[in-house]
Every structure is written in C-alpha cells, then in structure tokens.
Amino acid sequence: MVPSPDSRPPLRVAVLGCGVVGTEVVRLLTTQADDLAARVGAHLDLVGVAVRDVDVERDPVVDRALLTADGTALVEKADVVVEVMGGIEPARSLLLHAIEHGASVVTANKALLAQHGPTLYAAADEAGVDLYFEAAVAGAIPIVRPVRESLAGDHVRRVLGIVNGTTNYVLDRMTSEGLDLDQAVKEAQALGYAEADPTADVEGYDAAAKAAILASLAFHTRVSLDDVHREGITAVTADDVEWAARTGHVIKLLAIAERGEDADGTAGVLVRVHPALLPQAHPLAGVRGAFNAVFVEAESAGELMFYGRGAGGVPTASAVLGDVVSVARHRVLGGRGPVESSYADLPVLPTAVARTRYQVRLEVADRPGVLAQVAAELASRGVSIEAVRQSPSVEGAPARGDASAVAHLVITTHTAPDASLRATVDAVAGLDVVRSVVSVLRVEGI
Ligand SMILES: NC(=O)c1ccc[n+]([C@@H]2O[C@H](COP(=O)([O-])OP(=O)(O)OC[C@H]3O[C@@H](n4cnc5c(N)ncnc54)[C@H](O)[C@@H]3O)[C@@H](O)[C@H]2O)c1
Numbered sequence: 001m002v003p004s005p006d007s008r009p010p011l012r013v014a015v016l017g018c019g020v021v022g023t024e025v026v027r028l029l030t031t032q033a034d035d036l037a038a039r040v041g042a043h044l045d046l047v048g049v050a051v052r053d054v055d056v057e058r059d060p061v062v063d064r065a066l067l068t069a070d071g072t073a074l075v076e077k078a079d080v081v082v083e084v085m086g087g088i089e090p091a092r093s094l095l096l097h098a099i100e101h102g103a104s105v106v107t108a109n110k111a112l113l114a115q116h117g118p119t120l121y122a123a124a125d126e127a128g129v130d131l132y133f134e135a136a137v138a139g140a141i142p143i144v145r146p147v148r149e150s151l152a153g154d155h156v157r158r159v160l161g162i163v164n165g166t167t168n169y170v171l172d173r174m175t176s177e178g179l180d181l182d183q184a185v186k187e188a189q190a191l192g193y194a195e196a197d198p199t200a201d202v203e204g205y206d207a208a209a210k211a212a213i214l215a216s217l218a219f220h221t222r223v224s225l226d227d228v229h230r231e232g233i234t235a236v237t238a239d240d241v242e243w244a245a246r247t248g249h250v251i252k253l254l255a256i257a258e259r260g261e262d263a264d265g266t267a268g269v270l271v272r273v274h275p276a277l278l279p280q281a282h283p284l285a286g287v288r289g290a291f292n293a294v295f296v297e298a299e300s301a302g303e304l305m306f307y308g309r310g311a312g313g314v315p316t317a318s319a320v321l322g323d324v325v326s327v328a329r330h331r332v333l334g335g336r337g338p339v340e341s342s343y344a345d346l347p348v349l350p351t352a353v354a355r356t357r358y359q360v361r362l363e364v365a366d367r368p369g370v371l372a373q374v375a376a377e378l379a380s381r382g383v384s385i386e387a388v389r390q391s392p393s394v395e396g397a398p399a400r401g402d403a404s405a406v407a408h409l410v411i412t413t414h415t416a417p418d419a420s421l422r423a424t425v426d427a428v429a430g431l432d433v434v435r436s437v438v439s440v441l442r443v444e445g446i
Pocket residue numbers: 016017018019020021022050051052071083084085086087089090108109110111135136139310311312313316
C-alpha cells in the first residue's frame with residue numbers, strides 16, 4: 001500500500017524554466033496535487049520556479065511568489081528538480097548541482113542528454129539519485145521507459161522512428177496539399193509547431209539527439225549526437241513528394257538505430273536521421289500531422305509500435321509528471337530507477353556500411369541503349385535493380401526521336417551498402433547520357 005501522504009514530510013519540487021512545457025508542469029503539479037500525493041505517498045510541494053525574468057507576464061497558474069532568477073539556490077532546497085529550460089548551459093550545471101545536493105532529476109532536454117548524458121548518469125550514480133527523461137524522446141509517448149525497462153530482457157534489433165513533429169507536419173502538408181517546403185514550414189510556424197528559427201527541426205538536429213538517446217538505451221552503448229549521421233528535410237522538393245506517391249511511397253524524416261556490421265564482420269550500431277521513402281503500407285506511413293511514432297523490432301517481442309503526441313506543452317508535461325511520480329515514489333518507498341547501461345560498448349559504425357535501398361531519379365537522353373548503360377554501372381558495383389520506370393519526356397523538352405530528347409528515369413534498387421549505392425550514383429551522374437541526377441532518396445521500412 002502507498003503510505004498516506006500525511007504520514008511523512010512533503011517532497012520539495014523545483015522547476016527550472018517556465019515556458020511551453022514548464023507552465024504545463026506547474027499546472028499539473030498544482031491542479032493534480034491530491035492525486036499525485038496519493039500516488040506517491042507524500043505531498044509534492046512546489047518550492048520554486050526558476051526563470052530568466054521574474055517580472056514577465058505569465059499564466060496565472062504560476063504563483064509569482066514562487067518565481068526566482070536564482071536557479072542555483074533553488075535546486076539546493078529541492079528533493080526533485082525538473083529541468084525544462086532547454087539548452088546546454090546553465091541546464092547542465094544546474095542539474096549537476098542539484099544531483100550533488102542529493103536531488104533526483106527529471107529532464108525533457110534531449111540536446112543535453114545526447115551530449116552530456118554520461119556525465120549526468122555518473123553524477124546521479126555517485127549521489128545515489130534518479131535521472132529520468134521520458135519527455136526528451138517523442139514527448140508524451142512512453143518510449144524511454146519501454147526501451148529502458150520493459151525491453152530490458154530482450155534483444156532490440158532496430159528502432160525506426162518519426163520523432164520530430166514539426167518535420168512530420170511539414171512533409172505531411174507537402175504530401176496532402178502539394179505545398180512546397182517553404183510554404184509548409186511557414187504554416188508550421190503559424191501553428192506554433194516550428195520555432196521562428198526552425199533549424200533544429202528541419203535540419204534534423206532535434207531528431208538526431210533523440211536517435212542518440214534511443215540508440216544508447218536500445219543497444220546498451222554510449223551514442224552521442226556527434227555519432228549520428230544527420231540529413232534534414234531542406235532538400236526535399238514537392239516533386240520528390242509527388243514521385244514518392246506515384247511509386248507507392250511517402251516521404252518521412254526517419255530516425256533509424258540498428259545493429260549492423262562493417263566489411264570485416266565487426267558488429268556495431270548504426271544511427272542515422274534522414275528523409276526516406278516508406279512504402280504506403282508501412283505502419284509509420286500513416287503517422288500524419290505533428291504526431292510521432294516509434295517502431296521497435298526486438299528478437300523476442302517482435303514488432304512494437306508506440307504512437308502519440310511527440311510535442312506540445314500539455315502532452316510533454318504528462319511525460320514529465322510520470323517521471324516526477326516515479327522518482328518521488330523512490331524517495332518514499334526506497335529503491336532507485338535504472339542507471340546507465342553501456343556494458344555492450346559496441347562501436348558506432350559509419351553510415352557507409354548501412355544496408356539500405358535507393359530510389360534515384362535521373363534525366364537521361366531519350367534514345368536506345370541508355371538504360372543498358374545506366375544498368376551496367378549498377379551491375380558493376382553489385383547493386384541490383386528492383387524497378388525502373390520511365391516517364392514521358394519532361395514538359396517542353398524535344399519530342400522522342402529528337403537527338404536532344406530527354407526522359408525521366410526512376411530506378412529503385414535492392415538492398416546494398418550505402419557506400420556502394422553512393423558510388424553508383426556518382427558513376428551514373430558521370431555518364432554522357434545522363435543530363436542530371438534529379439534526386440536520390442533512401443527507401444526504408446522493408
Ligand atoms: N515544447 C515541446 O513540445 C517539447 C517537447 C519535448 C521536449 N521539450 C523540451 O523541453 C524543454 C523546454 O522546452 P519548451 O518548449 O518549454 O521551451 P521554452 O523556450 O518555451 O521554455 C524554456 C523556458 O526556460 C527559460 N529559461 C531558459 N534559460 C533559462 C535560465 N538560464 N534561467 C531560467 N530560465 C531559463 C526560458 O526563458 C523559457 O521560458 C527543452 O529542452 C525542449 O527540448 C519540449
């Protein structure tokens with residue numbers, strides 16, 4: 001039985017940052033106080049909220065008397081510290097300071113974890129406190145806990161995720177409405193999904209940080225942001241989106257973490273974020289709008305999918321509060337949450353050895369023998385063709401039979417190492433009969 005919350009002193013909770021997520025964390029701590037106390041076995045007393053400027057107008061749910069600009073002093077008087085300020089500093093120093101002072105910490109900060117996770121884990125271990133971060137990956141969706149705890153007895157092979165809501169919204173609008181990238185990004189900004197500076201989302205940094213965290217947990221290996229191969233969505237065109245549909249695919253920004261091996265057979269992990277074609281029938285292809293989903297393939301569990309809201313203050317606060325309850329329960333009942341598990345210590349392999357498929361679109365001379373020349377370049381590098389489509393000559397171009405006629409060729413390959421596929425595209429681009437390589441996209445999800 002959970003003890004009565006009145007039978008022991010309250011737990012002191014400090015919140016660092018009072019923006020989109022922090023405000024909703026404060027709201028839940030305030031409005032759900034009785035339920036939270038009953039679940040934890042202690043009252044959770046909000047002892048302060050650290051902000052940059054105490055005089056800024058805020059949501060009335062935030063009691064002005066709790067605001068302070070002195071985060072350092074605040075964490076020293078807390079049992080549980082919730083970090084929702086974002087960025088590396090001062091978030092990192094404040095969390096380390098909180099841990100040194102014996103507080104358990106909950107953070108939503110993927111950028112910090114993907115760069116300084118081992119430092120935070122080591123400090124928490126040394127101090128005997130908890131480090132929880134469910135909100136850092138895919139917001140409200142339970143994915144950190146399932147990978148870190150529920151699958152701790154299994155062998156995860158692969159994690160394939162749509163972990164950035166902004167880019168999923170942008171690609172979805174390009175697909176459903178035929179918008180170009182700039183129009184879709186502007187729409188995402190107007191709706192509050194994308195920041196005024198959307199770089200972290202559209203260039204894939206946000207997804208790469210989440211991929212690093214998931215890979216570390218799934219493969220019991222340290223993976224940092226720098227280990228992640230990252231390509232954003234800025235090169236994706238309306239034409240790419242249209243061709244994806246014509247060939248039975250959708251384009252998604254995917255975070256992929258998988259086991260693999262290099263040319264010598266050395267086992268390791270591969271972690272990458274890039275736009276890719278997914279077959280329309282794949283479960284992740286139906287993830288629309290700003291939603292997130294993570295598809296996990298494990299040896300014994302088989303295929304699992306986790307779906308929901310990966311962003312937004314209210315959903316993200318749900319994940320934060322779940323962590324607050326977990327770490328607070330440990331304070332009341334004893335015990336600790338999971339510590340860092342990096343015993344497997346697998347090498348992070350270069351994307352060059354990742355096995356993937358390409359769909360390449362080419363503008364080629366529209367005359368006999370051209371396809372054979374292109375096919376010969378693929379064959380000489382051991383790249384097998386799965387399908388070739390030729391569309392009519394591009395609009396306004398000379399008609400077939402004319403020496404300067406141009407055809408649009410869409411080649412989808414079978415699986416091959418990324419380096420072989422890349423080298424093949426370079427060789428094909430150098431052929432006289434190839435006018436241009438219009439686009440190269442990986443095909444995933446099979
Ligand atoms: N917004 C989301 O949907 C979402 C989802 C998952 C995770 N997260 C993560 O949650 C964290 C917070 O995100 P957010 O959207 O609430 O950001 P936000 O910018 O709305 O809020 C951050 C707040 O922290 C304050 N802050 C920054 N530095 C500070 C300092 N030195 N001292 C005191 N206050 C400081 C800022 O003034 C701001 O009010 C980030 O790590 C983010 O990656 C956000």
